[in-house]
Amino acid sequence: MLVLVLVGPLASWGAEPAEDEVRQALAKAGTAADWGGAGAVVVWDRRDVTVEESGLARTEHRTLVKVLSASGARQLSVTLLPYDPLSADVTVVRCRVYRADGSLRDVSPEQVQDNPDPQSLIFWNSREKLVPVGRLQVGDGVELVTRRVGFTYALLAGGEDESRFIPPMRGHFYDIVPFWSEWPVVEQSYRVRIDPAKHLQYQFFHGAAEVSDRLEGGSRVVTVTMRGFRPLEPEKGMVALSDVAPKLLLTTAADWQAKAIWFHDVQERYGSFTVTPEIKAVADHITAGLATDEEKAAALTHWVAENIRYVGLHMGEGEGYTLHRASTTLRDRGGVCKDKAGMLVALLRAAGLEAYAGMTMAGERIEDIPADQFNHCITVWRKADRSTVLLDPTWVPGVRELWSSREQQQQVLKGLPEGADLATTPVSPPxxxxxxxxxxxxxxxxxxxxxxxxxxxxxxxxxxxxxxxxxxxxxxxxxxxxxxxxxxxxxxxxxxxxxxxxxxxxxxxxxxxxxxxxxxxxxxxxxxxxxxxxxxxxxxxxxxxxxxxxxxxxxxxxxxxxxxxxxxxxxxxxxxxxxxxxxxxxxxxxxxxxxxxxxxxxxxxxxxxxxxxxxxxxxxxxxxxxxxxxxxxxxxxxxxxxxxxxxxxxxxxxxxxxx
Incomplete structure (x- = not known):
């Protein structure tokens, strides 16, 4: 990572750009020939984030995109803004089209549609705002200003009104900001204003950026800017784009140990793994006649893999990082990865084994900074000798393994009571x-x-x-x-x-x-x-x-x-x-x-x-x-x-x- 620490403030921050400034920026952005035939170019992408004491984040997001081709015009004619009502809300403040002929056209916020997000297998009531930008011509510019409150991932709902937008690690803040796009980007900036006592740490990956980190009016203000981004050339069979493209990670979590302890405590307080008589009866039936802990763990893992259907339904409290109670999963015989992992934890405990939940990021690398880079839940079995074994009932239906080797070379955080550092799963030999x-x-x-x-x-x-x-x-x-x-x-x-x-x-x-x-x-x-x-x-x-x-x-x-x-x-x-x-x-x-x-x-x-x-x-x-x-x-x-x-x-x- 290459950074340049700036001494002076960025003049563009905090000021509403005048029409002349916008038109000058559009003119300087060039044509398709300047950008390798791209359909559009992002003139600027600016996010201004304010973090409150509770960890709640308010973000004003300004983008200006210039149409460079007919295909770009088609893509920009509609803008989708996905969000999850459990964790965030998005408001369109302004959508304005700067015509190449010098005229202006505003899209009224009242025209913005709020629709259910198309979903499959996981039905968590996520939604998307649809902005009907309308017909565009080459040379037009589309300015969009939105305000978002909340956080990126669908976590546990915490109450009424805006309290539900406070992250589950109350008082903490994190963000994962892609600094890549399908189109070239002239300038992308991210500024966060936060209490210095929150000890924000951040890192920019896979590229060079300008960084300003200073105190202003009692707040710590960090600004990260990247200029002149060109889309990465995709390669067939390559790793996830987030593993190689520029991105900014920020977090106030002290370390992975703290994150692991928090994740463990959330489940224990909620009672996610409470062993009920019904769960005990199932565990006894599955393990009847089995002599070793290994046999019991294998039988229970495969039972959950084959008998708990993968499907996610919105159940209110208990979404995101809080695992639904195992009794609910057993009753419904269905759930997503966290439900299957939690069901297995409860069954292992019912069989007299020590077990906890863990987190990973299926399909992408987790960078070594304790932001919430997780999309998948697993089970951790701690054996009598204190060694741990990873189990994944979500990935092993029809698989003789207990931990899918398709998850090798993947980072894992174990939710142990004493905490754990980030680990990487070993290579499975051919x-x-x-x-x-x-x-x-x-x-x-x-x-x-x-x-x-x-x-x-x-x-x-x-x-x-x-x-x-x-x-x-x-x-x-x-x-x-x-x-x-x-x-x-x-x-x-x-x-x-x-x-x-x-x-x-x-x-x-x-x-x-x-x-x-x-x-x-x-x-x-x-x-x-x-x-x-x-x-x-x-x-x-x-x-x-x-x-x-x-x-x-x-x-x-x-x-x-x-x-x-x-x-x-x-x-x-x-x-x-x-x-x-x-x-x-x-x-x-x-x-x-x-x-x-x-x-x-x-x-x-x-x-x-x-x-x-x-x-x-x-x-x-x-x-x-x-x-x-x-x-x-x-x-x-x-x-x-x-x-x-x-x-x-x-x-x-x-x-x-x-x-």
Whole structure:
């Protein structure tokens, strides 16, 4: 982070911009040619925040955006301002259009619509203000002034009127301010006025900003300004934009320990994990006959995962960081992540185990500053030896794990009574997520391929296979079986021999089928057969839309980290019996690549049998730009083998082999 501490005040703050000032700023903002063909440019984005003693924040937000193209005009014709009535209120003070022809047009605040926010799975009564800006032309400027009271995330409602906008950590303040946009930004500024006794700490990430931090009239005033932002070029498969784009984080929380203790105390005071007779009876039933704590924790985790439906309904008190009482979740058999986590905490306690709730940020990195960077709730089991185990009933339906390895390299805050520091979950080794595809086949002289396909897996690779079935009707499971081959070869004839029960998590998933593919190899006029070994084409990966086949490899270098679903180990093997007396030409050379992406591949002919063996290892979930060449190289070589044809030539009086 680069900062410049300013000595003088910013003249633009606190003053209503005159029309001449606005028009001059619009004129200086340039055209689409100046901004790489962008549809619009943000001339300024200014937020002025005042924090009260209670922690309640009042924000005046001024934006001025210039239309640069017809597409930008369409996008700016309507502005949406989302908010949650439990935690914030938004008022449109002014919306004014500065026409390129010199005229003005005001949109009356009375025209602003207050609509329910489109929702799915989580129905927490969030809303959005719709500002009907109307038809615009290239060169027009749209000025919008709003006032917001409250905070960003939907937390616990605290009472009537504006008291409900006070953050749950009463007296504390935090904010997370994106300093990025889909459009170029000439100037973005954020100013906060706060009592010096609140010990505000802040940090600017992923860019350079000008910072002014001074005392004015008994208040501490911090102003952060960034100029000349250009949108980041997106890269396919990259991490979340917030992990790489400029942003400002502010908080008055002393440290993560204090945040963890507060989170713990909120739940205990509210009684989120109170064990009722009904909860005790459920725990006793689930753990009956289980001898070890590990067995009990596993059984309870999977019971919550499979029996508490993921759905969020507005229940008033208890939203946000306060977990609903477990008795309510048990009654409703439904809830969001915090309800599932809280249900598991109560069941673990009912079974005599020590458990608490924790917080994380699924899909994004938590920076090391104790602002409220959380969107997901988990369970923390503390074992008799005082070590802790993370459990996540939200992410493990149909998964043999208790903590989803799709959450590796992710920050976690454990809500322990003594507090905890921010931790990062470790990398899960690829060997914990194996996918083994084995084919034993025979090639006929007419090009027909017959044989058996066996698939075994564990960890997240196991879960990916089960997901194909669990998302389909049982009556369609036969089609899922067939797809392990028909997704690649539509003419394949498949007969299922064995399939694990997709709902039985006690054993790794296993599938076996017999198949026949007429005309698999292309027959040439001289009787030769041209084909790519079936296993090298990774038919199961095609059915799974696996990342080893789908991750974009176009860029040799990347600016941003790349993210896949999970570390994994893919083993492919085939023993292909060749027609008698044939010779194989074009056998690919062996491959041996090490690193964050690793590949070992061998193809050889032994006694009339073509043997193919490939092992691909993807070391982790998130790869840095420095690790990209290794990952890309392994995947590129893996895919090249999937397209490398061999030729099986008819015998010429000698035993089959390779040339």
């Amino acid at each position: 060997e914990a997520h194996p996918l083994h595809v084995r084919i034993v086949s025979r090639l006929a002289a007419d090009g027909t391929l017959e044989g058996t396909l066996s698939v075994t897996a564990d960890g997240q690779s196991d879960a990916a296979l089960r997901r194909l079935y669990r998302r389909a009707l049982r009556s369609s499971w036969g089609a899922v079986d067939d797809a392990f081959l028909t997704a690649l070869e539509v003419g394949a004839e498949v007969t299922t021999i064995q399939r694990s029960d997709p709902d039985d998590l006690s054993v790794p998933f296993r599938f076996e089928a017999a198949f026949r593919i007429p005309g698999y190899a292309r027959r040439l006029t001289d009787g030769s057969l041209v084909l790519v070994p079936l296993v090298a084409r990774h038919p199961v990966g095609v059915a799974l839309h696996a990342e080893e086949l789908s991750l974009d490899l176009a860029k040799e270098e990347r600016r941003h980290p790349v993210r896949i679903g999970c570390s994994k180990l893919v083993r492919l093997s085939e023993q292909l019996t060749l027609p008698p007396g044939t010779t194989v030409r074009g056998v690919p050379e062996g491959v041996s690549l090490a690193g964050s992406g690793a590949l070992e591949a061998r193809c050889r002919v032994e006694g009339g049998v073509l043997v193919v063996e490939e092992t691909l290892s993807l070391a982790q979930r998130v790869f840095s730009p420095a690790e990209w060449p290794s990952l890309r190289g392994a995947l590129k070589a893996f895919r090249e083998l999937a397209e490398h044809p061999i030729t099986v030539e008819p015998g010429r009086g000698k035993r089959g082999g390779a040339e």
